[in-house]
Amino acid sequence: MEGIEGDGCGRGEGSSNRYSLKPSRVSNEDILICVDVDPQCLVEMKGATGPNGRPLTRLDSVKQAIILFVNAKLTINPQHRFAFATLSNTFSWLRRDFNSEIDSTIAAMRSISASSSAGPPDLTVLFRLAAHEAKKSRVEGRIFRVILFYCRSSERPQHQWPVNQKLFTLDVMYLHDKPGPDNCPQEVYDTLVEALEHVSEYEGFILESGQGLARVLFRHVLILLSHPQQRCIQEYLDIPKSIAKKVPQVEPMATEDTAPIASQ
Incomplete structure (x- = not known):
């Protein structure tokens, strides 16, 4: 595939006043989804119930x-x-083989249950295994991403990882309680941001919610559909837009020059 050429920017002195845009390929992704199964994952969501009427956690x-x-x-x-x-005190594989089968995903979700873990989790094993898998993905021309669902409001994750080793991209979806005497979600969030910036090859996103609303979780997860190679910096992200903030389109007022002329 050849570059796109045309008039405009990218002109250099003594050049033919043309520019070229180098083609780039968006790679297929291998995505490792890691779910925090600490007992805090059993906190009930607001206004959401399952088929049997039981509140959703x-x-x-x-x-x-x-x-x-x-x-x-x-x-x-x-x-x-x-x-x-899954993530309790440390990392555990739930399904190690990467595939593209939705039925396999559903089966994996059915097998997840909460643990009785205690103490701050260590992300080092997760990062180590992600780096190992990322090297295999690169051989196949793919990129590797980790999506971590984290739900602890009082325990900051730990990790030991070299600063100059960025082989995969990390996204985090953080569900937490409101700040209180027994929890510190802001400190946990800051720690997750530091971890994300420490390991991510491309722009990683961290999204959070302390509202306890399932629809907010779903909305944030849809933002994570964005491909790491096509992302803007998260601070420039302005989707999804709030309906209340959308500026209504105003119909132009008719004037003498624009008013329709009645036929005689």
Whole structure:
């Protein structure tokens, strides 16, 4: 594929007043989705119930959101692949083989349950295994991404990782309680931001919600559909737009010059 040429920017002195845009390829993704299964994942969501009328927990909503995400991602490009893991005190594989089967995703979600973990989690094993898998993905011309669903309001994750080793992109979806005497979601959030910036090859997104609303979770997860190679910096991200903030289109007022002329 050849570059696109035309008049405009990119002109240099003594050149033919033409520019060329180098072509680039958007790679297929291998995505490792890691779900925090700390007991805080069992906090109930607001205004959301399951088929039996039982209130949905964070874990229930995360499972639904992941199925929605995988289904939408495969609709965009059926060549993307997924694997799944859980996070308690440390990392554990749930399904290690990467594939593009939605039925496999549903089966993996059904097998996730909360743990009885205690103490701050260590992300080092997650990062180490992600880097290992990322090297294999690169051999196949693919890029690697980790999406972490984190739900602890009082425990900051830890990790030990070299600053100059960025082989994959990290996204975080953080569900938390309101600040209080027993939790510090802002400090946890700041720690997650530092981890994301420390390991991410491309622009990683961190999205959070303390509202306890499933629809907010789903909306944020749909933002994560964006491909890492096509992203803007998160601070420039302005989607989804609030309906209340949209400026209504005003119909132009008719004037003498624009008013329709009645036929005689």
